[in-house]
Amino acid sequence: MSGAAQARAFSPGSVGNVGVGFDLLGHTIAGIGDIATVRRIDAPTVRIAAIRGCVRDLPREPERNTAGAALVALRQALALPFGFELELDKGIPLGSGMGGSAASCVAALVAANALLDTPLDVAALYPLALAGESVASGGRTGDNVGPMLAGGLVLATARGLLPIAVPAAWHAAVVHPHAVLETLQARRVLQGAYALPEFVAQSANLAQVLLGCERGDAALVRAGLDDVLVEPRRAPLIPGFAAVKQAALAAGALGASISGAGPSVFAWCEDAATAAAAGTAMQAAFRSAGLGSDLHLTPIAGPAARRLD
Template sequence: MEKISVFAPATVANVACGFDIFGFAVDSPGDVVELTRRDTPGVRITDIIGDGGRLPREAARNTAGISIQRFLQHIDRTDIGVDVLLTKQMPLGSGLGSSAASAVAGVFAINELLGRPLQTIELLPFAMEGERIACGSAHADNVGPSLLGGFVVVRSYSPLDVIKLDTPAGMFATLVHPDIEVNTKDARFILKNEVSLKNAITQMGNVAGLVAGLLKPDYDLISRSMVDVIIEPVRSILIPQFGEVKQAALDSGALGCSISGSGPSMFALCRDLATAERVGQAMQQAFLAVGITSEAYVSEINRQGPRVIG
């Protein structure tokens, strides 16, 4: 194989109560990486479409590029040469796992191009290196679901232990990205280093409840458990109109609504497509009430992860 194109999906991390341990993938949006074999060894970024010139073209500083480099080093194939064309199909700094999608698409594509020397789950550490480049932390709550599909739990980082959970059939996600930007590093900086015992107990109960609700499945339990008493109260101040947008989603039938990743995007989980579309419209209207335009995406939970598209 001399050329391959791979799509990797956007993701929602944290999922309200699960800071740095929960994430799920959606069908759209996502990023596309096209790899082409070349005779000269090394990884070269030939172009990036859709980033407005903001992302680094140097492979070692690019999320897709560094993930491919680390993969080739691991399998001892640094003699391989590839050109990388990256197409960004979601906003940068959106809280939708943009850097994760690029990293996952890149490492999944090179593994396919070389005949799958590694299992899909074994690609996770290389994609995490892309996250380290992007935000300084090699977290897995975006790359995990983007790579594996579905709803993912990061039980441990040392050793790395990632579990994919079943999700109820027919459950939809609504993502709304307001036209503002929140820097991931800033969103982490404002978090407190310590939490009260009361809040820790409440949060643990909601984490357990959300997992149980997904597995049973029990929509009412999912709804009751999508409550974040630790992270959301702090980060929500970075998103204008947050409270009103969340209430609009709940009033329109959402099971729950919170910040997607570090924001500014917000997400809602819904029982069906009609509800998800209605929720998206209500959330957009709430943002528009204070003059903030937004993009909305509605899709089922993506259970496949990345896919070869060419």
């Protein structure tokens, strides 16, 4: 074993879906995230000792908490003879659409992994993170935990993680309005039937975004970064959304849409200065809709989760 009896890890937040990659595509958000402190304990169990920070009323039963469930999955997968005690310091607001439940899950896994005799690699941690995340989302979707584990922009499929190259200069503005949108409510509006042409249009957009990122072709991203499938169904849940999006585009953004299940809205831009201008304009538009907000600026190729010790 590593000798350490305790490890701390930080996971950044993330923009899930990125509009055109529903349940598949995501990137991390620098500067905001959750911290997990994990201790090895003799008892063959997982227990949550504390939840601090900006969210406190989360379930303490390990199986009902994304971080706890991930450590339960880790213990089971490796048939570990020991257990874990977990403390969470939440930095991502609940129901913000910035991957808060995923960040706790990944931070806990990265910390616990450092306490293993033979730590796992990212590919092996991914299915455990999916197991943890499913407690919150109701499904095994990797568009938040995947980027947190691998860093940057990631296509997260059922099979594994596929990092997508993105120019280092490209930045995102992520604006979090002070309103809570429950993931389950945001999922409910997506129920029902879809028509094949909707999917063809969205596929074309996703393809252009992915190829535009890999090639560093901003015009291709601008052409493709337009969610015609999910955004029309979820936008009515976010006060002022149309004006916020329009403000981002008017400020020069390549595109803008809903971060994760919302209500946060992201805008992709070719450089940090444009992202800052877009973010300020988006905050003003939310203010006109009666909502205060926080602004996060991040490279799209944002950081991965990391050990803090």
